[in-house]
Amino acid sequence: MKKFLFLLCCIICAVFLTAGCAPSVSATQALPDITRETIGAWPENEYTESIPRPEYGTPDFILSGESDGCDYYSVFLSGITREQGEQYVSALKEAGFREIAADSNPASAGIVLRRDNLQLGVSISDGTLGLYFAFTS
Numbered sequence: 001m002k003k004f005l006f007l008l009c010c011i012i013c014a015v016f017l018t019a020g021c022a023p024s025v026s027a028t029q030a031l032p033d034i035t036r037e038t039i040g041a042w043p044e045n046e047y048t049e050s051i052p053r054p055e056y057g058t059p060d061f062i063l064s065g066e067s068d069g070c071d072y073y074s075v076f077l078s079g080i081t082r083e084q085g086e087q088y089v090s091a092l093k094e095a096g097f098r099e100i101a102a103d104s105n106p107a108s109a110g111i112v113l114r115r116d117n118l119q120l121g122v123s124i125s126d127g128t129l130g131l132y133f134a135f136t137s
Helices: 002-018 024-029 082-094
Strands: 031-040 058-065 071-079 098-104 108-115 117-126 128-135
Touching: 082 108, 082 117, 082 128
Parallel strands: none
Antiparallel strands: 031 058, 058 071, 071 128, 098 108, 108 117, 117 128
16 A cells, blocks of 8 residues: 555656646747748848948848747848958948947857947858848837
8 A cells, every 4th residue: 555655646746747848839829930031142122221232241041020029130141251241340330330239259249230220230250141130110
């Protein structure tokens, strides 16, 4: 009888310990709808018309979608050096963007720029340049 009660207690404990391990249905519903599209040319649209076209790098892919009621759009270029990416940030500043925040380390850099109602996140590493567009109201 003691073995049976001990075994029953172990089973009940195991059930309670693993009860919260499965992902909830609402967690998957909260994931943003992301679309990835491979590109071979600089995209011409309402987002990219707001910035100068980069002189270096090859357009690689875009990410777009909607999250929390806001649209977002990102363009990624490959085949670009970190120095070329930093030159592009300088060109953005010459075009009227002002730096809001920045951080860097030996491998990469991240800069947030703003002009009018456009916030532009720029990620730079050796080989890749990422541009994240967010229009504010």
